[in-house]
Amino acid sequence: MRAILFDKFQGPVSVREVPDPKAPDGGVVVRVHATGLCLSDWHAWSGHDADITDLPHVPGHELAGTIAEVGAGVTGWRVGDRVTVPFVSGCGTCEWCRRGQAQVCPDQTQPGFTHWGSYAELVALYAADANLVAVPDDVSFETAASLGCRFATxxxxxxxxxxxxxxxxxxxxxxxxxxxxxxxxxxxxxxxxxxxxxxxxxxxxxxxxxxxxxxxxxxxxxxxxxxxxxxxxxxxxxxxxxxxxxxxxxxxxxxxxxxxxxxxxxxxxxxxxxxxxxxxxxxxxxxxxxxxxxxxxxxxxxxxxxxxxxxxxxxxxxxxxxxxxSHGMAAADYPEMLELVASGALRPQDLLDRVVGLEEAARLVPTMDSAPRAGMVVLDPRRA
Missing domain, CATH: 3.40.50.720 (NAD(P)-binding Rossmann-like Domain)
Incomplete structure (x- = not known):
């Protein structure tokens, strides 16, 4: 697959061919249709999360797409499902996850931080049954991508x-x-x-x-x-x-x-x-x-x-x-928000500034802390 990579913190960012991810046990691989360019990804590139981020690294943590592969033990999802995911994914079994508070799970994973993220054509996600959120057909992937971090947070x-x-x-x-x-x-x-x-x-x-x-x-x-x-x-x-x-x-x-x-x-x-x-x-x-x-x-x-x-x-x-x-939002709390989005009471799509491809996104990553902000920029890895 094609992905945005950096080999050192605050170093060059480029688009490269890398091996496709494999679905982990209990997890899935999602084909990315949209992923937001968020200031948190600049923090990852800057090394502010070096204690949890291995190099080389693929950033990206707010995403939406379709399931491309389902790992062993997943019961609630199948290939082709339209999904998004909170940027903080809980383990699904601890006391906080059982209470619906996965955003503070001590064993959480975060795409783009704890493992390779969504600035790529494919991304692996863990504990799918606990963390994936279905995207309604009348909600676009660009809109759903914004829900994974900024809007949900x-x-x-x-x-x-x-x-x-x-x-x-x-x-x-x-x-x-x-x-x-x-x-x-x-x-x-x-x-x-x-x-x-x-x-x-x-x-x-x-x-x-x-x-x-x-x-x-x-x-x-x-x-x-x-x-x-x-x-x-x-x-x-x-x-x-x-x-x-x-x-x-x-x-x-x-x-x-x-x-x-x-x-x-x-x-x-x-x-x-x-x-x-x-x-x-x-x-x-x-x-x-x-x-x-x-x-x-x-x-x-x-x-x-x-x-x-x-x-x-x-x-x-x-x-x-x-x-x-406030540290994101658990998947358990998404239905209320999605209902308001689907009804038109909330319109995160109105905050979308533009959609870019991998090459442009790679150029933008090092400048996200200082670039003028007038809305959300979304990456579509399928775009030239």
Missing amino acids: AYRAVAGRAKVQAGEWVAVVGAGGVGLSAIMIAVARGARVVAVDRSAGALEAAVRAGAEHTVLTDGGLTDGGLTDGGLTDGGLADGGLAGGGLVDGGAHTGGIDVPAVVQQLTDGGAHVAVDAVGSERTCADAIGSLRRQGRHVQVGLFPPVDGGPRVPMGRVIAWELEVLG
């Missing part, structure tokens, strides 16, 4: 972990794939959303997803420094607020005070904040955007830093904030 973060309610304010920091998904899901639950991002194009996508307000930071969300930001709704820049006046307390060096802007837009702070990027700055901005006794959900992965990332725990303690992690 956002769904669990917003609905399962934060339990967002109608009328609440939600601040979403980062309007990439998972951030746009969180916006769409929060709005579908009746919440009001403020989206924060460095890219005007990403914020335009956030408005289409239902964001009521957008805050433009113009270059600071992924590297720790805010620069020349402003509100995009209202047309003001350099930290100005619709209605006049600068944010109380001044601005961060070179830019605006994102928490103060969100606090004013939401009349005291968001009830829920989601960090969909993963940096000290975005985490701090999200937590600082909350009102007292608000809920913060950390979705974005932090790059490794000495001593671990700093989190503003003084604010967490003083304001009795809840800090929640």
